[in-house]
Amino acid sequence: MNSTLDISPLTDWITLDGKPFIIAGPCSAESEEQLRQTALALKNLNQAGSRVHAIRAGVWKPRTRPNSFEGMGEAALPWIQTVRKEVGLPFATEIATPQHLELALKYGIDFVWIGARTTVNPFTVQEIADALRGVDIPVLIKNPINPELALWVGAIERIQRAGVKKIAAIHRGFSTHQPSKYRNLPLWQIPIELKSIFPNLPIIGDPSHIAGKREFLAELAQKAMDINYDGLIIESHINPAVALSDAAQQLTPAALGDLLARLQVRQARTTSPETQGQMEELRNRMDRADREIIEAIANRMAIVEEAGEHKRDHNIAIFQVERWNEVFKTRADWGEKMHLNKEFVAELYKVIHLESIRKQTEVMHSANSGEV
């Protein structure tokens, strides 16, 4: 599947001057003063050389437990309206129902996002999509909380079919029960796959909700730039210690300024013919190396097939656990000696093992060539 959706480029709805699209602001709008101080400090970063293009502030907070802070609701919207005028930057908030959308529009919100707990529900996404018909507001769509690419794709398609062209995806990571240093697993291959399905869809990284902790924000923001994301949405609070939601992951505006100043922004491609030539040469070498890998695998599989025939003719079981344990261990050790990641080599051999078993099962059930 690969479809060029009718999506406007980011630059149709925001002036970026070649910089990544940066949205920053508190997890939640808690008071007019908190919002004002945070948004002004973020805007002032722009004089210091960093660039914040838009302010985020949650009004309705989807919380796992009912007794957590669920956002200030409609009461926060007039604060946003006032502060937006004072600061002169566009504001974004999360909507989870058609009513939220209606209120957001009434108070002049510039962009809306659909949260991870909404993207999982096609009924709700469709209701929001229906409400968006004929409305010209950019919509950012977060990945679903569970690692299911189809749900993300489906939500984007529903919004797009409602006629919305200003769309971007937000990668906020995936909920996990596995022990992990992050609050949500990044699973980078999922947004990369999304991008290969919709090549013109802008992708914005949300290191805050992946990290869950301030200390991991910089590495995640850099990784997003390294794989050429179009922007970042980062939570920033004037005083994170007293934040009513997501306190551990919010940064002061000053700390956010530091993070942005250190960020190395990569170019998608180079314009220098010399660099381009060098890149081409490296790609040619990679192509040759890949061909050798495929030849080596084909060679291995031919031996596997021969072994399968031998096992079949002598009535030996295909799978011998001791042999495979030895294969996994020795290959990982060989890989390590050649400076390869041990886990990577072990994973690779799991796949090779599965294919070898499949191949030998095929041979086992094929006619014995010795039979007349």
Ligand code: PEP
């Ligand atoms: C948020 O952006 O504050 C939020 C609730 O995000 P998510 O939907 O990614 O959990």
Ligand code: MN
């Ligand atoms: Mn949050």
